[in-house]
Each structure stands twice: as structure tokens, then as C-alpha cells.
Amino acid sequence: MSKERILVVDDERTILELGQRFLSSEGFNVETASQGMQAMKLLEQGPYEILLTDIRMPGMSGLELMKMARSVRPEIIMVVITGHGTITTAIESLKMGAMGFILKPFTRQELLSAIHNALDKYRLRQENVRMKSLMPLFQVNQQLMMQTDLTHLMRLIVDLVKTELKVDRASIMLLNEKTGELVVKATTGFENLDENKLKKHVGEGIAGLAVEKKQPILVQGGIEENPDLKGLLDDEKVASGLAVPIMIRKKVIGVLNLSKFNRGQPLGESDLGLISIFCGQIAVAIENARLYRDIRNSYLRTLQALVAAIEIKDQFSKGHSSGVAQYAGIIGKALQLSKGRMQDLIIAAILHDIGKIGSSDDILKKGSKLSEDEFELMKSHPGNAVKILETIGLSQEILSSILHHHEWWDGSGYPKGLSKEEIPLFSRIIAIADTIDAMTTPRPYQQEVTLAEARDEIRRFKGSQFDPKLVDIFLGIEEKTLLNSESSDLDALSG
Numbered sequence: 001m002s003k004e005r006i007l008v009v010d011d012e013r014t015i016l017e018l019g020q021r022f023l024s025s026e027g028f029n030v031e032t033a034s035q036g037m038q039a040m041k042l043l044e045q046g047p048y049e050i051l052l053t054d055i056r057m058p059g060m061s062g063l064e065l066m067k068m069a070r071s072v073r074p075e076i077i078m079v080v081i082t083g084h085g086t087i088t089t090a091i092e093s094l095k096m097g098a099m100g101f102i103l104k105p106f107t108r109q110e111l112l113s114a115i116h117n118a119l120d121k122y123r124l125r126q127e128n129v130r131m132k133s134l135m136p137l138f139q140v141n142q143q144l145m146m147q148t149d150l151t152h153l154m155r156l157i158v159d160l161v162k163t164e165l166k167v168d169r170a171s172i173m174l175l176n177e178k179t180g181e182l183v184v185k186a187t188t189g190f191e192n193l194d195e196n197k198l199k200k201h202v203g204e205g206i207a208g209l210a211v212e213k214k215q216p217i218l219v220q221g222g223i224e225e226n227p228d229l230k231g232l233l234d235d236e237k238v239a240s241g242l243a244v245p246i247m248i249r250k251k252v253i254g255v256l257n258l259s260k261f262n263r264g265q266p267l268g269e270s271d272l273g274l275i276s277i278f279c280g281q282i283a284v285a286i287e288n289a290r291l292y293r294d295i296r297n298s299y300l301r302t303l304q305a306l307v308a309a310i311e312i313k314d315q316f317s318k319g320h321s322s323g324v325a326q327y328a329g330i331i332g333k334a335l336q337l338s339k340g341r342m343q344d345l346i347i348a349a350i351l352h353d354i355g356k357i358g359s360s361d362d363i364l365k366k367g368s369k370l371s372e373d374e375f376e377l378m379k380s381h382p383g384n385a386v387k388i389l390e391t392i393g394l395s396q397e398i399l400s401s402i403l404h405h406h407e408w409w410d411g412s413g414y415p416k417g418l419s420k421e422e423i424p425l426f427s428r429i430i431a432i433a434d435t436i437d438a439m440t441t442p443r444p445y446q447q448e449v450t451l452a453e454a455r456d457e458i459r460r461f462k463g464s465q466f467d468p469k470l471v472d473i474f475l476g477i478e479e480k481t482l483l484n485s486e487s488s489d490l491d492a493l494s495g
Ligand SMILES: [Fe+2]
Pocket: 352, 353, 381, 405, 406
């Protein structure tokens, strides 16, 4: 049975009596008023869902009443009762937001269908509003799916939650399956984060309880009646708190915690639907990011195996790839390359000589300088590298950086004789890094030199072999920075 409260307003007693009788028999809670002012008093006192009002009344007209009613009860559903003489006014009332009208005299059936139609329209409108409120979720979803870096994703989630769901605090915790601990991965809205709260066990606190029970836990400070939940808000600033488990295929992988300070608008049951959809999206985004990380790590392990293969074959090059990557990384940092491009530069530097796998042992292990023919054969190693690597999904930039790492600024290098900016930036960086590492490491055919001497060599070939701007940048880096930098290898790139 319907339980909506209806206020019927009409100056004709018979209409009020009919309204009362017909609507009460349908289960509505009905009250009546014979004029506008009296109706306004009742509206101010009680929560009515529906206002059924006559248009032509002495004193305040139906239209005026509707206007005032809207200002105190914006959500109220309004239906007007009208005689034949006031039909144009009735149409006016529809423009003002009335959901329907009914002509006098009316039967019980006519009245009830007018009210039910109005309720249906209202529900449809509410549904539209709800769908519109879901729109940001679709946009949020796109943003989440685009973020494949797990750390950045955690940050993005709490930031989006705070703005889209209008909460004061948000945090995301991921479950460590081995230890059963929930570990905070990102937070927003906390001034001083208590170290003790960064980890929770399953079953502990709101977050732990939500994970244990696999369902959202809502705690409304002040009005919470459940004694088990009351004590869970451990910060007096927080008026209401909500923890929603993040689940994928019925398995909990983490929990999203939200809290509001304002007691006036606490988190409530009505927030749950939206937040649960949001948590579903978060779960998929986390799984995607984890998948991406795993694929990337296995890909890096493949590259590591390739590097190990060349280092076993050519013992003199042992450590050379990570040395070149180290110097290239320092130059890349000085150029303020983005994180993603830095990673590509490091990968290119590590793999730049992988094509030497195809060079004969005699050449690689030769203790003296190469003959002209041998040098010709050696020139094929950048091209061989690309042949080896092109099937494993490296970016085009990495491949061409490797192909051109022996080009010279003045065009006299190999394999294509490119010059100046025709040579990819990473190749120009690797050329400097390669020379520095090769000169400062003992080789079968040469005595190693000091870093200062190697830098002089780079200066000597500025503008001929090396990009003059990069040489200036490189020489501007202090020697101690080069000596003390952390080594760059593929392990450092694993997530
Ligand atoms: Fe090389």
C-alpha cells in the first residue's frame, strides 16, 4: 500500500471530503486545507510528498501556493484541480512544475489515476536525475582505466573520490594476502596521518570489518545505535564514515574508506549505490594496472636474459650495458625527460649492443684493434640488434635509438650516415655514455683512462662525433655526480 502523504487544498468542502475519502481508501495519508495560508503552515510543519491544490481560491491562488510550496519543499509533487474556466491557468501550472491536473468534477478513478500518473512521472524524473548523477562515473571510469601505473592509480582514486563524492577524507587500502594486513596506499584530507592507522588487520576498525564481512560498513556518529559500530569512529572530527570493500570476482582486494566531518550531511544509505559502482570500477582498474605491471616485468625479464646472453659471449662487455645506462640516465635527468621517456632511454642504453650476439667470437675477443674488414663486420651490430628486438614489442623510438647509436654528429658514422638532429636524441645520448663507459673500463686492446680524461675526449669530439649541446650539458654535470650515481639496470625499472 502507498504511504505517500498528500495535502489536498480546496475552498470547496465537498472536494476536500471527496479527496480525503478517495485517496485514504488507496492507502495515502491525507490531510486537507481550505485555503493557501493554512496549507503553507502544514507544509512547513510536515513532510508531504504530494500537494493537490485547487487553482481558483479566495486569498492565495493555487499558483501562488505552488510557488511558495516549492520554496519550502523543492521535491514536492504538485497536481492541480481545476474547473473548465481555469484550463489555461492549469496549463500555466504545468509550466511551473505541476506533474498533472484533474478536472472538476472527478470520479475516484480519475483522481487516483491523476495521482498515480504524477507519481510515475516523478519517479521517472528522479531516475533521470540519478542517471545524470552517474555520468561523472563514466568519465571517472575512463580516467581510471587509462592509468596503468599502480602508485599513480591509487593517488588518482582518492583524489577522484574526494571531489566526485564530496567527502572530507578518503583513503584506499590494499590487502596483502600473505600477511592478512590492509595497507594504506593513498590518502587525502588527513592533516597528520597517524602511523598506527596505516596498517589494519582484517576485522579491525571499519575498514577491517568491511573486508571481513565483504560488505560496506556505514557508521554515522551520534545517531549510530549499533554498539559494535559506535566505537569505530576513532577520530572525533569525523561525523560519519563508510568503508566499502573493493572486490573482484567475489574476492576482496582492498577497501575504500570515506569520511565526512559535517554532521548536517552525513554519509548515508543513499550514497552506497554510487560508491559501490565506483568501487567496482576501482577493482577493475587495479586489476588492469597489476596485469600491466606483471606483463611489463616479464617483458623486462626477457630483456634481462638477452643482456645476460651477450655478456656471457663477450666477457669484456660485462657491466658495459648497465654502465652506459647509468651515464645515459644522468644525461636524461639533466634534460628533465619524463619518467616514461627515461625508462625508454634506459632500455635503449642497456640493449644498445645486443646485436653483438651476431658478431663472431674472434672479433669480440680480439685483443688488438680490428682490421678494416673486421670493422665492416662489426658495423652490422646495430642492425642485428633491431632484427633481434623488433618482435618483442619495444617502441619505435627505442629501436631507432639502438640502430643509430654509432652515428656521428657530422654525418660520418654508421649505419646510415645520419647527421645532427636526424640522429635520434637517445642515440646521441647513448653515443656519449658509450664512449665514457668504454674508455673508463679496461678493455683487451686499451688501458682504461680516468673519468676526467674521458671527459676531455668527449670535449675534443664535440661537434664532430657528439651533439655539441649534449656535450655542454654532459660536461656541466659534476664529476662526483657521475661517480656516485646509482647504477641503472632493468631491475630498477621493475614495478
Ligand atoms: Fe655499439
